[in-house]
Amino acid sequence: xxxxxxDILQGTLALLVLKTLAPNRxxxxxxxxxxxxxVSDHLLRVEEGSLYPxxxxxxxxxxxxxxxxxxxxxxxxxxxxxxxxxxxxxxxxEESWTRLTTGVxxxxxxx
Numbered sequence: 001x002x003x004x005x006x007d008i009l010q011g012t013l014a015l016l017v018l019k020t021l022a023p024n025r026x027x028x029x030x031x032x033x034x035x036x037x038x039v040s041d042h043l044l045r046v047e048e049g050s051l052y053p054x055x056x057x058x059x060x061x062x063x064x065x066x067x068x069x070x071x072x073x074x075x076x077x078x079x080x081x082x083x084x085x086x087x088x089x090x091x092x093x094e095e096s097w098t099r100l101t102t103g104v105x106x107x108x109x110x111x
Contacts, residue, residue, distance in 0.1 A: 013046065013054045015097055018063065018090040021082045028069070028077035029055060055080055063089050 020035050021027060027035065032055075033046040055078075058064045063086030069079045082090070 012097070013050060014058060014063070015090070015093040016044070016046070017051075017054065017058065017080075018082055018086055018093060021064070021080060022087065022090055024081070026069075026079045026081045028071055028079050030077070031071075032080070058086070061089075062086070 016036050017032055020032050020039075029048070029051055033048070033051055036044050036046050055064065055066075059066055059080070062083055064080045065083050066078045066080045068076060071077050
C-alpha cells in the first residue's frame with residue numbers, strides 16, 4: 001500500500017496563494033498555508049520550504065505586496081496582499097487551470 005502524497009502540484013501554488021488573498025485578504029505565510037489546508041479539507045498541504053520562496057517570487061513579480069505586522073499571537077510577520085497585477089495574473093492562472101483540468105478529464109473519460 002502506497003502513501004498518499006498531498007503536496008501542491010508544481011505550478012499551482014501561485015494560483016492557490018492568489019486565490020486565497022484575492023478577496024482583499026491580508027495574511028501572513030502560516031495563515032495562507034493553514035487556509036489552503038483547511039479549505040481543501042486537508043487534501044492539500046503547502047510546505048514552508050515551497051511557500052516562502054514562492055511568496056518572495058510573487059512579490060518580485062509584482063503580484064503581491066507585503067508589509068510587516070503583528071499576528072494574532074503577537075508575533076511580527078510579513079503580511080501579503082494581492083496587487084492589481086496579481087489580480088490579472090489570477091485570472092490568467094484560473095483560465096489555464098480550467099483548460100488543464102478539462103483536458104485531463106477528457107483523457108480520464110476516454111474509452
